[in-house]
Amino acid sequence: MSESGAVLTGEHFMNGDIAAAEGALAAGCTFFAGYPITPATEVAERMAERLPELGGIYIQMEDEIASMGAILGAAWGGRKSMTATSGPGFSLMMENLGLGMMTETPCVLVNVQRGGPSTGLPTLVGQQDMMQARWGSHGDYGVIALCPNSPQECFDLTIEAFNLAETYRMPVLVMSDEVIGHMTEKVVIPAAERIQLTPRRHTTLAPAEYRPFAPGADLVPEMVAAGRNYRIHVTGLTHDERGYPAVTAAVQERMVPRLTEKVRANAGRIVRFAAGGLEDAQVVVVCYGITSRVAQLAVEMARGQGLKVGLFRLITAWPFPEPALRELSGRVRGFVVPEINLGQMVYEVERCAAGRAKTLLVPHPGGGVHDPETILAAIEEAAR
Amino acid sequence: MNKQERAAGESAPAGNPAVAPPDAAPEGTAGRQHPKDRLLRGDRLPHIWCPTCGIGTCVSSFIEAIEESGIAEERFAIVSGIGCTGRVAGYVKLDSFHTTHGRAIPFATGLHLANPELKVVVFSGDGDLVAIGGNHLIHAARRNVDITVICLNNFIYGMTGGQAAPTTPFSARTTTTPYGNSEYPFNVPHLVASCGASYVARWTALHVRRMKRAMIEAIAKRGFSFVEVIAPCSTLYARKNRLGTGFDLMKFYHDNCEIRHGANTAEVDIGFQERIVVGKFVDIEKPTFLDRMQENMQRHTRKG
Amino acid sequence: MRFWRVPLDQDRFRRPRGRVYIIVERCKGCGFCVEYCPLDVLHISERFNKKGYHYPEVAKEDVCVDCNLCEVICPEFAIYSQNVTDEDGPAASGQAGALRPEEGSGE
Secondary structure, X not given: OOOOOOOOOEEEEEEHHHHHHHHHHHOOEEEEEEOOOOOOHHHHHHHHHHOHHHOOEEEEOOOHHHHHHHHHHHHHOOOEEEEEEOHHHHHHHHHHHHHHHHOOOOEEEEEEEEEOOOOOEEEEEOOOOHHHHHHOOOOOOOOOEEOOOOHHHHHHHHHHHHHHHHHHOOEEEEEEEHHHHHOEEEEEEOOHHHOOOOOOOEOOOOOOOOOOOOEOOOOOEOEOOOOOOOOOEEEXXXXXXXXXXXXXXXXXXXXXXXXXXXXXXXXXXXXXXXXXXXXXXXXXXXXXXXHHHHHHHHHHHHHHOOOOEEEEEEOEEEOOOHHHHHHHHOOOOEEEEEOOOOOOHHHHHHHHHOOOOEXXXXXXXXXXXXXXXXXXXXXXXXXX | OOHHHHHOOOOOOOOOOOEOOOOOEOOOOOOOOOHHHHHEOHHHOOOOOOOOOOHHHHHHHHHHHHHHOOOOHXXXXXXXXXXXXXXXXXXXXXXXXEOOOOOHHHHHHHHHHHOOOOEEEEXXXXXXXXXXXXXXXXXXXXHOOOOEEEEEEOOEEOOXXXXXXXXXXXXXXXXXXXXXXXXXXXOHXXXXXXXXXXXXXXXXXXXXXXXXXXXXHHHHOOOOEEEEEEOOOHHHHHHHOOOOXXXXXXXXXXXXXXXXXXXOHHHOOOOOOOOEEEEEEEEOOOOOHHHHHHHHHHHHHHHO | OOOOOOOOOHHHOOOOOEEEEEOHHHOOOOOHHHHHOOOOXXXXXXXXXXXXXXXXXXXXXXXXXXXXXXXXHOOOOOXXXXXXXXHHOHHHHOOOOOOOOOOEXXX
């Protein structure tokens, strides 16, 4: 099939993986390096088909470690770059994700989550990498992770991920899941002019003045590309503003907390969530990804029984919407957190609630979505 | 002068013939500068490498290769991994990237494909490129990606204190082979050539000019080009095997290298303190990864 | 330089002349330059630099041919040779006393 143009304006019937690929293309991604893994393979296949016709580069690397490395290199070569994977590949990518964080390299990593651990359930859903998304690589750094709950959001949030990557000069995660990735739904792609894109914040300073790791007021340094005579040095070692290795506690203190702080301090601008029925809620269901769609039904069923239930859907899982959850915890009886894992984001809810409201986890070990009745039962219990 | 004064950083008085006179002017006299300082991050010298380590010599040849390559300096991008040789990226005043252990080649691949105008040179050590990075090495060679890889082989993991590497010769002693290495080492030129590299050469740190010429050829070569440089590790490899210092290893190279251009790479393995075959082993023309990709796309668009 | 017979065109070629500069404080006393200078211009000094390394010195004046081997083989970027031409004048071309290691800070 031959398509023209990076932005396929119009109405489509496509699955989440394809929509994520199209979102990347619409965002100006011109480099994809990946490795096949169920259920993310379709992202790579779509990029393999579309990128060369648009003058972009697709390369299938020998493993996920190489894929993550290659997209970092491509970013320093001046392109917007992306990779896509699932659990086992996500684990492999962790070291280079840390390199991307430490070197403040803008790029996007899509994880279409599946059941784990280890090889687990390649073709079945999980939401078991949420904490790994936050803490997966060693060391301290901030994380931005977006959770689509529909193919439309796979398109929209991948664009958002690229924009956030450029704004905060860091890798950004899109934490999709197997059901959303393989679900086929209507996706509306707007005209290119209607899509708001953040360009790379390339420095306008001369090479002698530019410091690749000197932050601006928003705690983010300007970016540059290789080959423009800036003669930069980029290293994973703790480094100073010039990028030179500076392996001392003093420099660590000056430079490394900023990697966490640049997300934390800007969280107000980054955090996104979708909520409904919070005004008089006694119970709030906190959910994300495919589970949010099941939870939606459970919430409707509960309301039908007269329970005052609200729905709080995380769009950014990281940074976690702490102020909103803290505020809610002061006026609700309890939170219900259904997730397709044995408890991950629930701990964030619990932490923010700080004992002011009860927190009920509705776990699922993976391989399928919740029965709405189990979520309903938890809502009823939380309301007692 | 007593010990305390000496320790406080004072030089010996001018009359003492044992110590060099106080510094007159920076970098030689009358504004003279070492010719290679232009391409070095002088504010980071002295470098971390030991006395009689061969890495500095190889960097010296490399700088000359860049200057004589005829290619604008700003087009170069140096990518290295982790290890003593991995520190090269930090000292050369070009766009340079010090990446994760073993992963310089995939990073370099992405960098090159994103901007094929760049001259991407991976400069890293044997442990980084052939052990943890081995998979990436063979795939980049297989794809014939148009990058240059300079592998400095000192037969050991230097930075971490002298452990065995996949290039350590049989019977050599290292901290993890206290009874002598029992593994077969890689014959690196053979490995890389068999994967499809366009250019494979091996020299030692002693062969400064031939090494430079090989680097120039490798950089100019279209396709995956690989230069292995055998270099002395004094503090660990030489010392632990009672071979003296790097100086003695350089003398060993002098007396035991055989230049055999076009040698069959299957025959260039290196035994412990045995002859080292050096030379240019492979120099062929074949389409690069990008060439083939473009060829396919052109064929596709012609079919319409 | 000693010839077993004098080349017929000897007067048409000028032997290049060089002067060696040593950045004393960079030297780590490895000895490569001394060992591999093709004309044995250098020897290891009895003096040592701030870090305690014995650095090279010119042992034979007026012999250096500016081959640059010391420059490229030195792992520390501590030594180099430069061409000395007649334009520099007789004082620069290596008369007695002028060919000395130049000492600089090197850091």
